[in-house]
Amino acid sequence: MNIFDYNVMVLGFTGDIDSVDGVLSKINNLAGDSVVQLLNADLIAGRKHIFHAVYQSVLAFSRNENLANDLGVEICLRCSAQRQISKAFQLLGLKEGKMNLCAILLNPNNDILDYLNTCFTRSDDVLLPIESNLIDAFDISSEELTCYTCEDIIIDKISRLVVD
Secondary structure, three states, X not given: OEEOOEEEEXXXXXXXXXXXXXXXXXXXXXXXXXXXXXXXXXXXXXXXHHHHHHHHHHXXXXXXXXXXXXXXXXXXXXXXXXXXXHHHHHHHXXXXXXXXXXXXXXXXXXXXXXXXXXXOEEOHHHHOOOHHHHHHHOOOOHHHHHHOOHHHHHHHHHHHHHHO
């Protein structure tokens, strides 16, 4: 999918992370002009959630309304519906051990794709929402759920980051 001038890919993976710093360092070395953000897929409400957060992030940078200095970090903030980087990474950041991963790639290069496919097992099933996880993590009330889906509620929370 294209968002502004970016070719955006959202891929699901499973894997075992020995060192978060090691994975991030390798990705930074391979990224070049690509933007790569890996998130905890267990707290992703679906592709619409991700694409909305990416759109809002790119739009924020174009308007100089970004909350972070790095587009990848901005995407994490928006996906988490948080304003504080530490809270966003606590919620959606990588952790050592077995994880389900959501890889958000803007203008990905082959080196990044090869690395991810070599180190992790591709599985878009991890991008299917787990409602109980989302309700707890995003503080979704039962009243909200009577009218809207978890994904729509989270998208609304992302949109309100700009207004609140």
